[in-house]
Every structure is written in structure tokens, then in C-alpha cells.
Amino acid sequence: VASNVLAELFTSMAHMQRALEAERDIAEEIRQYIRAQEEKLKNLERIASEIDQHSAKALENPEYYLANPVDAYLFVKYFTLDWDRDIDPVLKNNTGNLDDLGKKIELHRQDLPTYEDLTGTVNALLRLQDTYKLDTTSIARGDLGGSSSSQLSAEECFEIGRQSYKNEDFYHTVMWMQEALDRNFIETNQTISRSLILDYLTFSTYKQGNILHALVLTKELLLLEPDHSRAQSNKRYYEKLLAEEEQVNRHGDDG
Amino acid sequence: VASNVLAELFTSMAHMQRALEAERDIAEEIRQYIRAQEEKLKNLERIASEIDQHSAKALENPEYYLANPVDAYLFVKYFTLDWDRDIDPVLKNNTGNLDDLGKKIELHRQDLPTYEDLTGTVNALLRLQDTYKLDTTSIARGDLGGSSSSQLSAEECFEIGRQSYKNEDFYHTVMWMQEALDRNFIETNQTISRSLILDYLTFSTYKQGNILHALVLTKELLLLEPDHSRAQSNKRYYEKLLAEEEQVNRHGDDG
Numbered sequence: 001v002a003s004n005v006l007a008e009l010f011t012s013m014a015h016m017q018r019a020l021e022a023e024r025d026i027a028e029e030i031r032q033y034i035r036a037q038e039e040k041l042k043n044l045e046r047i048a049s050e051i052d053q054h055s056a057k058a059l060e061n062p063e064y065y066l067a068n069p070v071d072a073y074l075f076v077k078y079f080t081l082d083w084d085r086d087i088d089p090v091l092k093n094n095t096g097n098l099d100d101l102g103k104k105i106e107l108h109r110q111d112l113p114t115y116e117d118l119t120g121t122v123n124a125l126l127r128l129q130d131t132y133k134l135d136t137t138s139i140a141r142g143d144l145g146g147s148s149s150s151q152l153s154a155e156e157c158f159e160i161g162r163q164s165y166k167n168e169d170f171y172h173t174v175m176w177m178q179e180a181l182d183r184n185f186i187e188t189n190q191t192i193s194r195s196l197i198l199d200y201l202t203f204s205t206y207k208q209g210n211i212l213h214a215l216v217l218t219k220e221l222l223l224l225e226p227d228h229s230r231a232q233s234n235k236r237y238y239e240k241l242l243a244e245e246e247q248v249n250r251h252g253d254d255g
Numbered sequence: 256v257a258s259n260v261l262a263e264l265f266t267s268m269a270h271m272q273r274a275l276e277a278e279r280d281i282a283e284e285i286r287q288y289i290r291a292q293e294e295k296l297k298n299l300e301r302i303a304s305e306i307d308q309h310s311a312k313a314l315e316n317p318e319y320y321l322a323n324p325v326d327a328y329l330f331v332k333y334f335t336l337d338w339d340r341d342i343d344p345v346l347k348n349n350t351g352n353l354d355d356l357g358k359k360i361e362l363h364r365q366d367l368p369t370y371e372d373l374t375g376t377v378n379a380l381l382r383l384q385d386t387y388k389l390d391t392t393s394i395a396r397g398d399l400g401g402s403s404s405s406q407l408s409a410e411e412c413f414e415i416g417r418q419s420y421k422n423e424d425f426y427h428t429v430m431w432m433q434e435a436l437d438r439n440f441i442e443t444n445q446t447i448s449r450s451l452i453l454d455y456l457t458f459s460t461y462k463q464g465n466i467l468h469a470l471v472l473t474k475e476l477l478l479l480e481p482d483h484s485r486a487q488s489n490k491r492y493y494e495k496l497l498a499e500e501e502q503v504n505r506h507g508d509d510g
Contacts, residue, residue, distance in 0.1 A: 015368075016317055019334065022366035023310045029363065030303040030346075033356045034296050041289050041296075048285040055278040062271055079274065091285075096351035101288045108284065111277035113270075 040094035070149035073121040122163040154183035155191035170207040177201035295349035325404035328376040331368040377418040409438035410446035425462040432456035
């Protein structure tokens with residue numbers, strides 16, 4: 001075979017080595033991509049299983065969820081707050097931007113309970129509480145004064161409180177935020193941050209007129225979050241209010 | 256528990272059933288998506304394996320590919336024609352539009368042989384053939400007159416012919432398209448369509464001046480593809496040329 005022809009080709013041995021290495025690198029890129037996609041699929045499978053489990057459990061006994069306002073609340077909470085916090089991000093982070101899975105799911109979501117329904121279930125629960133003068137702790141413990149329901153976590157109590165807060169119903173906010181705080185204290189796996197509960201409880205307590213207790217709570221909040229600027233300014237405000245109250249009381253004694 | 260509260264909730268039993276069915280449908284949508292993605296990953300894994308195998312084989316003995324012009328041609332053909340036909344579409348169809356896998360691979364492809372290299376290897380092969388007056392069939396059979404090389408399929412012969420065709424080298428086009436045709440005849444798993452070979456062979460034969468044989472080949476092409484309009488018009492053209500030639504010959508005899 002002509003050596004002059006080969007000489008031409010042989011000068012590209014280095015070129016060939018580079019080509020073979022590039023080829024191997026390409027195979028590796030594809031494999032890395034596959035592994036990354038497999039991770040995403042694992043996340044989606046996990047979510048699909050969780051949804052399946054919830055669905056199977058509910059389908060076993062759907063009347064259970066309507067049998068009492070606590071479980072009705074939990075049922076609706078799952079499809080609104082929990083879904084947006086836990087399920088939606090996993091779907092978004094593990095599917096492609098142009099995939100139509102998101103659109104398909106949105107279509108089905110039209111049949112799911114809404115945030116309006118959530119407000120409705122919380123209001124129904126609070127009406128029940130008021131009608132029967134049910135103790136908050138008892139409700140949270142699953143005791144509806146004659147029938148039983150699921151127990152509530154700190155976060156689930158918090159959301160009832162937050163709903164009340166949105167309705168400017170500080171009376172119920174205080175009750176449910178306090179319950180959330182108590183449950184948070186004993187929870188091994190924290191379902192909600194204590195400072196977040198304190199933030200709502202403090203303001204609602206103030207709105208209910210109990211400045212001293214609002215100050216105590218604010219101080220507790222600042223122990224947890226010393227740089228919380230709104231809490232810092234609230235502390236000064238409550239202290240000022242209390243000082244003024246003190247002044248008024250002292251003048252009253254003088255009279 | 257207050258029945259008036261429950262009555263409100265109970266009217267939504269139908270609503271709840273619909274919600275539970277939507278939930279189950281959502282889990283199913285996610286699972287279908289996962290299955291579709293897994294199919295794509297299987298395709299990518301297959302491609303990655305094929306590239307790996309090719310790479311490993313070449314890395315075992317890289318000099319082999321430069322040792323003779325036939326294998327040099329096959330090496331470069333793999334990274335150009337074969338890659339664009341077999342590998343690129345699988346990558347495109349099985350990855351997302353916004354994935355950067357395509358970009359990463361493109362970067363590596365800069366180190367791979369190019370279509371210019373392909374032209375170079377074919378020209379080197381044809382120069383060898385001419386220099387040593389090597390028979391086309393022997394070359395295709397792996398016999399380079401003293402040394403051996405890989406054998407060539409019909410498609411691999413076709414591409415040598417097509418490269419010659421692009422260079423307007425109809426002399427070599429005829430030789431290699433004929434070889435492709437012969438190999439196509441005996442191939443159990445067809446690597447190239449016979450009518451495509453005939454298309455090139457017919458035109459090159461005509462350009463080499465053999466009108467009668469071009470007509471014979473055109474008729475064979477029309478047997479395979481009766482609606483091939485260019486072949487239909489070529490047939491009429493060749494018949495006209497042959498008739499004119501006949502006329503000229505007859506007048507010559509008269510003289």
C-alpha cells in the first residue's frame with residue numbers, strides 16, 4: 001500500500017486520538033444526562049406515589065372527610081396549601097419547560113377543591129367551635145365533643161389561625177396560634193417555624209388589646225430572631241404604649 | 256356534631272368524588288409522563304452504548320484505522336454521514352428543546368472528523384485504486400492487493416460513488432455505484448435502496464457516453480419506481496438520443 005498516501009493519513013494520528021477521546025466524552029455526556037433525568041423521574045415517581053396513596057385512602061371512605069369539619073378542612077388543605085407547597089414545585093423542577101404535563105395537570109386541577117373551599121372549611125370549623133363552645137386543644141386532639149376526628153399538627157393549627165387572621169378575626173387567631181405554639185413546643189419534627197407562629201400571635205394579641213402579653217411574645221420572638229426589624233420596632237411600640245398606660249394610671253391615683 | 260354544618264358539606268359529596276377522581280387522574284398523568292421519559296432514556300442509553308462500543312474498538316487499535324484508506328474512510332464516515340443519520344436524530348428526539356446536552360455534544364464534535372476529512376479519505380482511496388489499478392470488487396471485498404482491510408457494504412460503496420459524483424468524477428462513480436448495485440443484489444438486510452443507486456448510476460453512465468446502458472438502467476429504475484418522473488423523462492431523452500444516433504449511422508451507411 002502506497003506509503004505516500006499513508007504518510008498523509010499518519011500525520012493525523014494526533015487528530016485521530018483527539019477524535020476518539022471526543023467520542024468517549026460524548027458517550028459520557030449522554031450518560032450524565034441520562035442519570036440526571038433518572039433523578040428527576042425518581043422525584044416524580046415519589047410524588048405520584050404520594051398522590052396515589054392519598055387518593056386510595058380517601059376513596060376507601062370518602063364520607064369520612066365530610067363527616068366532620070376538621071377532616072373536611074384537612075381534605076381541602078391538601079389540595080390547596082399542601083399541593084402548592086409540596087407537589088407543584090416537584091413537578092416544575094423535574095419536568096421540561098415545554099412539556100405538556102403541567103398543562104394536563106392544570107386541567108385536572110379544575111376539579112379539585114379551591115382556596116375558596118379552604119376558607120369555607122375553616123369558617124365551618126370555627127362556627128362549630130363557637131356553636132358548641134369547643135375547646136381549641138380538644139379539637140386539635142381530635143375530640144369534637146361526641147365524635148372524633150383526625151388530630152392536628154402545629155402547622156395545621158397555624159393555617160386555621162392564619163385563615164382567621166386574613167378574615168381579621170383576631171379572636172380565633174389568638175386561640176389557634178396559641179394551640180399551634182403549644183404543639184410546636186412538643187413536636188419532634190417541626191411542621192412550622194415557631195417564630196412564624198409568634199409573629200401572627202403577637203399581632204393578634206395586640207389587636208385583642210393585651211399589650212403586655214404582646215410584649216412578652218415579641219421578646220420571645222426576638223430571642224429566636226434578634227434581627228427581626230419589625231419585631232424590634234413593635235417591642236419599642238408596645239413598651240411605649242405600656243409606659244403611657246402606666247402614666248395614665250399614676251395620674252389617676254394622684255387624682 | 257351540627258347537622259346543619261354537615262348538610263352544607265354533604266351537598267358537595269359529588270364534588271368530592273370528582274376531586275378524588277381528578278386526583279387519581281393526576282397521578283396517572285404523572286406516571287404516563289414518567290413512562291414516556293423512560294422510553295426516551297432507553298433510546299439515549301442505546302446510542303451511548305453504540306458510541307462506547309465504537310470508541311472502545313477504535314481505541315484498542317487506533318493505527319488500524321490509518322493503516323489503510325478503506326478503514327480511514329469508514330472511520331471518518333462514522334463521524335459524519337452515519338452520525339448525522341443515526342445518532343443526531345436520536346439525540347434530538349429524546350432530549351428536551353432547552354436541554355444543554357445538544358450544546359455540550361456540539362462542543363465535543365469540534366474535535367471529530369469533518370465532511371472535509373470525508374472527501375479527503377475518499378479521494379485518497381480513489382487515488383490508491385488508480386495508482387495500483389485495483390479492482391473495485393477486490394477493494395470492496397477487503398483485498399487491497401497485498402494487505403487487507405474491512406469489507407464494504409452496498410451503502411458504503413454507494414457513498415464512495417456519491418462522493419465521486421459530487422466531484423463530477425463520473426468515471427469512479429460508475430465503478431462504485433456498480434459495485435453498490437451488485438452488493439445490494441445479494442444483501443439480505445438492505446443497507447441502501449436499489450433505486451437510489453440506480454438513479455446515480457444511470458446519470459453517470461450517460462455522462463460517460465454509454466446511452467444504451469443508461470437506458471437499460473433507467474428501465475430497471477422505472478420497474479422499481481414507475482412514478483419516478485425524472486426517470487420517465489430521462490427514458491424518453493435517451494430513446495431520442497439513441498434514435499438520432501441510429502439516424503446518423505444509417506445516413507453514414509448510405510454515403
